[in-house]
Amino acid sequence: MKTMSVVQNLSDAWLEAVRSRRIVNVFETNDDQKAKVEFGLVEVGGKFDYYAKNLTTGEALIRKVEDRAIEGTDFRIQYNGYRALRPRPKALNPGRQPDVSGDVMQCKFYCQDPKQNLSMLRRDALAQVTLKNWRWNAYYNATPFEKEGHLLWLPASVDGTSTVLPHLSQELTLPILEDMLSLFLNSDSMLLFFNSLHAGATVNHMHWQAVFHERELAIETAQTRKAGDGNGDWQVLDNYPANGLVFDRGVDPGKLFAAVKALQDKKVPYNLILVGKRICLMPRNKNHEVIPEFPGGAVASMELAGKIIIVDEAAFKAMDSVRLRNVLQKVTRSSWPSAGAVPIKEIRRRPDAPGRAPERTDGADQQVPPK
Ligand SMILES: [Zn+2]
Numbered sequence: 001m002k003t004m005s006v007v008q009n010l011s012d013a014w015l016e017a018v019r020s021r022r023i024v025n026v027f028e029t030n031d032d033q034k035a036k037v038e039f040g041l042v043e044v045g046g047k048f049d050y051y052a053k054n055l056t057t058g059e060a061l062i063r064k065v066e067d068r069a070i071e072g073t074d075f076r077i078q079y080n081g082y083r084a085l086r087p088r089p090k091a092l093n094p095g096r097q098p099d100v101s102g103d104v105m106q107c108k109f110y111c112q113d114p115k116q117n118l119s120m121l122r123r124d125a126l127a128q129v130t131l132k133n134w135r136w137n138a139y140y141n142a143t144p145f146e147k148e149g150h151l152l153w154l155p156a157s158v159d160g161t162s163t164v165l166p167h168l169s170q171e172l173t174l175p176i177l178e179d180m181l182s183l184f185l186n187s188d189s190m191l192l193f194f195n196s197l198h199a200g201a202t203v204n205h206m207h208w209q210a211v212f213h214e215r216e217l218a219i220e221t222a223q224t225r226k227a228g229d230g231n232g233d234w235q236v237l238d239n240y241p242a243n244g245l246v247f248d249r250g251v252d253p254g255k256l257f258a259a260v261k262a263l264q265d266k267k268v269p270y271n272l273i274l275v276g277k278r279i280c281l282m283p284r285n286k287n288h289e290v291i292p293e294f295p296g297g298a299v300a301s302m303e304l305a306g307k308i309i310i311v312d313e314a315a316f317k318a319m320d321s322v323r324l325r326n327v328l329q330k331v332t333r334s335s336w337p338s339a340g341a342v343p344i345k346e347i348r349r350r351p352d353a354p355g356r357a358p359e360r361t362d363g364a365d366q367q368v369p370p371k
Contacts, residue, residue: 074218199269200300218306
């Protein structure tokens with residue numbers, strides 16, 4: 001099967017799944033009520049819309065969804081009151097979060113337990129593609145933030161007539177990266193991203209996410225500059241609220257993996273964003289996984305790419321260009337953790353660059369650039 005047609009089929013399969021009311025899930029709320037809630041996307045009058053219903057009381061749950069530009073930036077922000085309903089810890093304490101267990105019995109995809117409501121094994125794959133190293137299945141995300149399509153890609157294998165989802169940890173390997181790069185190269189409209197553990201991933205089972213999005217994201221057109229010795233395919237984001245490395249869409253998988261591995265080996269969390277003509281690798285400040293300035297969740301790939309998704313209405317209203325820069329500076333690293341693997345010594349914005357953030361004073365996660 002050609003990858004291109006898989007992506008087209010996937011987009012069509014998403015539309016069909018919404019129309020036939022398959023993008024629906026039932027879960028229990030976290031509050032004391034322990035109500036059973038049905039949440040999903042439906043087509044109403046030719047448009048896709050979120051809905052939620054309290055199955056315990058039969059009451060429809062109406063929540064706001066708003067989207068606006070953040071003035072003075074190319075970023076947008078979405079407040080999604082429906083996503084606020086989804087199961088999550090009551091309050092996240094700022095700082096580094098507890099490790100997510102890699103134990104297969106505690107896997108949040110319930111990859112070996114089809115009896116669980118939210119088990120991936122109960123969802124139909126919307127698409128399947130066999131790439132160089134793995135066969136991959138695309139599943140709908142249980143709480144989509146993109147109405148045009150929000151999917152999870154998981155390595156899969158087939159055992160007789162049933163699908164098996166091997167419980168691989170959420171850590172990149174070269175074969176996984178090769179496959180996702182080839183999927184990306186054969187798709188114009190799909191944004192693919194990988195959140196590492198402690199950088200937005202809440203499930204320790206190998207998964208990538210994909211969204212079909214209508215608008216260009218800020219990171220696609222952000223300024224870049226050469227860094228380090230100015231040699232090679234790497235650039236860094238310049239005059240952009242977040243720090244990060246930028247590679248060409250056609251980067252050699254081995255080179256990109258060397259950069260990823262440098263982070264993984266040092267246990268530096270990261271986000272990897274494949275969008276448009278770019279691949280952006282965003283090393284994260286491990287001490288600022290959750291920050292008070294971004295209540296209700298953790299910053300992850302979409303936020304760094306230009307779309308802030310927030311479940312706190314007050315924070316939605318208050319977000320402006322200054323707050324945005326403070327948040328994204330705080331959660332991304334301004335220095336590269338190791339020498340050798342990539343010829344980049346620092347990814348900090350130039351001191352003379354316009355619009356730079358104030359100097360950091362906490363010294364957290366700073367390292368002296370290697371000689
Ligand atoms: Zn699993």
